[in-house]
Amino acid sequence: MRIGEASRISGASARSLRHYEDEGLIVPGRCGNGFRDYCRSTIERVLVIRSLLESGLPVRLIRELLPDAAEGSDVGTGAVGAEFLREVEGYRDRLAARIAVLREQQAALDAYLRQARRAETVRRGLPAGPDHARVAGGSATIDHDGTVARRRDRDPDGA
DNA sequence: ATTCTCACA
DNA sequence: TGTGAGGA
Incomplete structure (x- = not known):
């Protein structure tokens, strides 16, 4: 066929x-x-x-x-040879390592969402909400406390 | 109508 | 793996 x-x-x-x-x-x-x-x-x-x-x-x-x-x-x-089993074990270990990284990323996003929602709630209850989510150039990471840490790739005016 | 190879917004 | 091109 x-x-x-x-x-x-x-x-x-x-x-x-x-x-x-x-x-x-x-x-x-x-x-x-x-x-x-x-x-x-x-x-x-x-x-x-x-x-x-x-x-x-x-x-x-x-x-x-x-x-x-x-x-x-x-x-x-x-x-199945012993060497094969070791390869499978190796693969599984690498998988576990990747899972660990993914867990951290998930935790970071969960934390971010919690603080973002909290900020949203606070904004409604206060007279004025000054800080909003600002996304500018450069790279940024989300820490485990939900904080968005931004850093400029390179400071143009700095010496 | 199907399949084939090749290449990638 | 999907998708589309271009040909058989």
Whole structure:
């Protein structure tokens, strides 16, 4: 079958199917007209790839886990090497590190929203609200207390 | 109507 | 991964 049907059956977009091929995860055949030809085993392989992807394994590791798409016929054995496990662990650790960073960013935004809402409430209750959110040139960061710390990239008039 | 490759506001 | 171009 061609990529269209393979896409419907596997649930992977034609784009993804071509991508998996570029990544060496699958090796569909080719018809005379150059169209890709997907056989049943390839479809099954795509299904496995998708589940693995959803499990969080990066393409690189999936490639190592699955038997060579080129030669072999059917799917995964159970022969996982110790080195492979270490790679997965490494990936998971890096993921954890990224999550930690994301948590900090989320905390910073939560803090910012709290102080921003507080400021909004205060403004309504007071005669005049002098300071508003000002966004000027340069970069800015939001601290854990919700404070927006701005800094000019370079002070034009300073020496 | 489908697919292919290539490139990216 | 999506999307569009330009061709088969």
